Amino acid sequence: MANMKKQAKDIKPSFEEVNQFLPPLVIITNDGQFYFHSAALVNEFPIFASKEMITEFLNENKFQIQKEISDRRNWGKKKGFSWKGFTFEIMINVVKESNGTYFGIHFFKGNPLVEKVLISNNEQILTEFLKYAPAAIAMFDKNMNYLCVSRRWCKEYPTKYGENLIGLNHYEVHPEVPEKWKRTHALCMKGAIEKKELDLLVRPDGSEDWFRYEVRPWYNDANEIGGIMLLSETITEIVLAKRKLQQTATLQQAILRALPDFTFKLRRDGTIVQHYFSEELFSKLKITEKLLEGANIQDLLPHDIVSLSLLKLKEALETKEVVSYQFKTTFMEEVIHFETRLNAINEEEVIVVIRNISQLANIQEELTLKVKELDEQNKKMERYIESNMELETFAYVASHDLREPLRTIGGFTQLLERKYAAQFDANGLEYLDYIKKSTHTMNQLIVGLLEYSRINTENFESREEIKTTLLLQEVIDDIQQTIFEQQAEVSFGYLPQQITGLHSKIKRLFQNLISNGIKFSSEGQKASIHISGLEKETHWEFKVVDNGIGIQKEYLEKIFLLFKKLQNNTNYQGAGIGLAICKKIVEQHQGEIWVTSEVNQGASFYFTLAKELII
Numbered sequence: 194m195a196n197m198k199k200q201a202k203d204i205k206p207s208f209e210e211v212n213q214f215l216p217p218l219v220i221i222t223n224d225g226q227f228y229f230h231s232a233a234l235v236n237e238f239p240i241f242a243s244k245e246m247i248t249e250f251l252n253e254n255k256f257q258i259q260k261e262i263s264d265r266r267n268w269g270k271k272k273g274f275s276w277k278g279f280t281f282e283i284m285i286n287v288v289k290e291s292n293g294t295y296f297g298i299h300f301f302k303g304n305p306l307v308e309k310v311l312i313s314n315n316e317q318i319l320t321e322f323l324k325y326a327p328a329a330i331a332m333f334d335k336n337m338n339y340l341c342v343s344r345r346w347c348k349e350y351p352t353k354y355g356e357n358l359i360g361l362n363h364y365e366v367h368p369e370v371p372e373k374w375k376r377t378h379a380l381c382m383k384g385a386i387e388k389k390e391l392d393l394l395v396r397p398d399g400s401e402d403w404f405r406y407e408v409r410p411w412y413n414d415a416n417e418i419g420g421i422m423l424l425s426e427t428i429t430e431i432v433l434a435k436r437k438l439q440q441t442a443t444l445q446q447a448i449l450r451a452l453p454d455f456t457f458k459l460r461r462d463g464t465i466v467q468h469y470f471s472e473e474l475f476s477k478l479k480i481t482e483k484l485l486e487g488a489n490i491q492d493l494l495p496h497d498i499v500s501l502s503l504l505k506l507k508e509a510l511e512t513k514e515v516v517s518y519q520f521k522t523t524f525m526e527e528v529i530h531f532e533t534r535l536n537a538i539n540e541e542e543v544i545v546v547i548r549n550i551s552q553l554a555n556i557q558e559e560l561t562l563k564v565k566e567l568d569e570q571n572k573k574m575e576r577y578i579e580s581n582m583e584l585e586t587f588a589y590v591a592s593h594d595l596r597e598p599l600r601t602i603g604g605f606t607q608l609l610e611r612k613y614a615a616q617f618d619a620n621g622l623e624y625l626d627y628i629k630k631s632t633h634t635m636n637q638l639i640v641g642l643l644e645y646s647r648i649n650t651e652n653f654e655s656r657e658e659i660k661t662t663l664l665l666q667e668v669i670d671d672i673q674q675t676i677f678e679q680q681a682e683v684s685f686g687y688l689p690q691q692i693t694g695l696h697s698k699i700k701r702l703f704q705n706l707i708s709n710g711i712k713f714s715s716e717g718q719k720a721s722i723h724i725s726g727l728e729k730e731t732h733w734e735f736k737v738v739d740n741g742i743g744i745q746k747e748y749l750e751k752i753f754l755l756f757k758k759l760q761n762n763t764n765y766q767g768a769g770i771g772l773a774i775c776k777k778i779v780e781q782h783q784g785e786i787w788v789t790s791e792v793n794q795g796a797s798f799y800f801t802l803a804k805e806l807i808i
Contacts, residue, residue: 199396202501207600209473213405215231215232215233216231216233216299216300217231217233217234217236217237217238217299217301218278218297218298218299218300219231219234219241219247219251219297219298219300219781220295220296220297220298221251221258221295221296221297221298221752222293222295223293223294223296223305224257225258225259226249226251226745227244227247227251228295228394229246230244230247234247234300237300237302237346238281238300239415239416240276240279240416242410242416242760244493250276253276254276258285260300261283261285261766262285262296262537262625264332267285268285268286268287269284269285269286270284271283271284271301272664275342277412277416279414279416281300281301281302281793282300282302283299283300283301284299284301285297285298285299285300289747290354310600314593322808326570328340328343328345328423328424328425328426329343329345329346329348329350329421329424329425329426329427329699330343330345330423330424330426331343331358331363331422331423331710332411332420332421332423333363333378333420333421333422333423334419334420335346335418335419335420335421336362337362337363337364337421337428338360338361338362338363339358339359339360339363339366340359340420341359341361342356342358344356346425348575349425349426349427349709350367352367354366357663358504367776369394369395369691371395377408378408378421378423381408381409381410381421382410382418382421383410383418384410384418385407385410386407386409386410387407387408388406388407388408389404389406389407390405391403391404391405391432392404392405392406392448395806398675401429402427402429403427403428403429403431403432404425404426404427404428405425405426406423406424406425406426406472407423407424407425407618408421408423408424409421409422410422415620416629420477425586427665429440443661455545455546455547455548455683456544456545456546456547457511457544457547458538458542458544459490459542459543459544459545460504460541460542461507461508461541461542462489463489463491463499463502463503463509464487464488465487465490466488468543469717471574479553490502490503491509494522494558495522501518501520501543502533505518505533505535506535506543506545507588508535509535509536509543510537510540510541510543511772513537513538514536515534516534516535517532517533517534517535518532518533519531519532519550520532520533521554528553529549529551530549530551530553530555531547531548531549531550532548533545533546533547533548534546534548534552541747550661551616552615553609553616556605556608556609559605559608560602560628561599562608563601563602563605564602564628566596566669567599567602567635570598590661598634599632599635599639602628602632603629603632603636606628606632608627609625610625610629611668614724630743636696638770646800655692655695656693656695656806657693657694657695657696658691658692658693659691659692659694659696660690660691661688661689661690661692661695661726662685662688662690663767664696664699664700664735665688665703665724666759667700667706668700668703668704668707669683672704672708672711673705674706675711676709679711679714679719679720680719680720681710681711681714681720681721682719682720682721682722683707683722683723683724684721684723684724684725685723685774686723686724686725686726686727687725687726687727688724688726689726689728689733692733692804693802693803693804693805693806694782694802694806695781695782698778698781698782699778699782699802701774701778702775702778702779702800703724703737705771705772705774705775706737706775706798707722707724707737708771708773709739709771709798710722710737710741710796711739711743713739713740713741713796714739714740714741714742715740715741715793718740720739720740720741721739722738722739722742723735723737723739724736724737724738725738729801729804731800731804732784732799732801732802732803733801733804734801735800735801735802736797736799737797737798738795738796738797738798739795739796740795741793741795741796742792742793743790743792743793743794743795743796744788744790744796745792746791747786749787749789749790752788753772753786755771755772775800779800779802780800782802782803782806783802783803783806783807784800784801784802785800785801786798786799786800786801787799787800
């Protein structure tokens with residue numbers, strides 16, 4: 194073939210004369226590319242008037258032509274064909290030359306029977322295609338009147354005409370069609386093919402819809418443009434979804450960049466895929482974004498921290514759960530504590546959030562020191578008690594040395610709860626609650642201890658004659674709420690008309706004993722307290738009897754000791770100081786106090802008060 198072309202160039206007139214006798218023919222290469230066409234092809238098939246149209250035909254029908262070529266049984270056989278409104282037959286033959294194999298495509302005018310079958314088939318195919326096509330398709334004549342439409346078109350662009358659009362003018366049916374689209378239609382009527390992936394249409398009611406479309410001309414049998422075909426798809430929901438997704442992604446990135454945390458996306462091997470750093474962090478760390486692009490944590494962190502991080506990264510990928518750990522490192526001569534959380538987002542990547550918790554860690558360390566200091570002060574307090582240290586000195590220690598660290602612990606505990614409670618897990622919250630309760634209990638102990646110590650400091654020169662019944666009525670009035678809530682009964686026997694002593698202390702003595710009787714009542718039984726007196730030679734003897742849970746015999750001697758609390762049950766609140774105070778008050782009034790009891794049989798408290806106090 195190459196030789197033929199060379200000879201053709203040498204004797205061009207002879208070749209043209211020969212070419213006039215060649216049948217309508219296109220010669221193509223082995224891979225389907227255009228090589229040569231005869232003059233008769235253009236004369237008999239005007240649609241192939243240019244090389245570009247022949248190339249378009251070969252490209253659009255490449256699959257079917259290659260199929261015909263690949264099956265030798267099809268060589269030399271005619272096949273019916275239709276393209277751009279033309280019906281014809283083709284026959285493929287092989288042409289061999291020294292430099293390769295070529296194929297000749299012979300074109301034949303279609304016989305009436307073939308044309309009828311092809312046209313009939315094409316019309317049926319077109320009808321079915323338009324009926325069930327998943328896209329909105331409409332075909333118009335040169336005046337933009339509807340020739341045919343798909344059901345999807347009628348669904349996406351509903352009008353009062355329903356599916357009865359054939360013959361109607363497109364611009365009258367849809368007066369909202371913008372001028373820019375009309376100009377596009379006019380260009381396509383002249384042969385242009387227009388495509389757009391995204392375009393906006395504002396409806397008459399002000400609503401907006403987004404479209405993508407393709408407009409191309411269609412040709413009649415004379416290879417003339419008969420109108421245009423419009424393929425369109427409403428993609429408003431897709432556009433809005435993408436916008437929302439973009440807004441969400443933008444918001445997410447803005448939030449991540451605004452947080453004072455180091456946030457990464459890491460691969461399994463520790464490579465940084467993406468990072469979300471605020472400008473403040475970049476400035477503080479004195480690094481650039483370029484430094485982090487494609488970097489590996491092995492290049493950025495100390496070896497021991499890298500080993501731990503890769504281990505935790507693997508754990509997060511395998512468990513698909515949030516994995517956290519803490520570490521500290523020195524940066525710019527400052528020790529910084531970090532908490533790291535990792536969560537898998539797929540099989541190979543995790544999101545890592547690193548937070549600077551130095552402030553929290555420092556508070557925890559200071560709190561630990563304060564707790565240790567308090568523990569040491571508690572030990573001192575025990576030594577003070579055991580060595581019978583002077584109560585005034587002891588009270589000073591309690592009010593100053595003990596309460597100061599206690600206030601600090603309380604303050605730090607409130608600070609932790611207010612600022613960092615959201616960062617604690619269940620165990621952390623439980624520990625925080627334990628510290629609060631322990632601090633409250635310790636404060637109660639100190640308050641009771643101070644009260645106990647002040648008993649010695651009151652001046653007995655302020656003693657007076659006290660009306661016994663009036664004093665007990667004051668006590669009942671003060672604890673009336675407790676009596677009412679517990680449905681307790683308080684009764685009296687014989688009582689002396691008056692006694693001598695400090696009014697506030699004797700009132701506290703009776704109040705403690707009556708309150709104890711109510712507090713330690715038996716479950717399911719109303720508390721019953723009975724108070725009576727007995728005159729002795731030098732003392733008044735009083736008896737306070739309850740029907741409560743009673744006391745084991747081995748504790749009868751210990752019950753009046755300071756901080757001796759026999760009931761550990763949380764139902765019985767107290768610091769174990771009340772009876773010790775009672776003992777101290779009785780002793781100051783130069784009397785004695787004791788108790789008799791059996792378990793579940795109630796208790797009887799006895800005490801004596803001197804008729805005349807010797808100062």
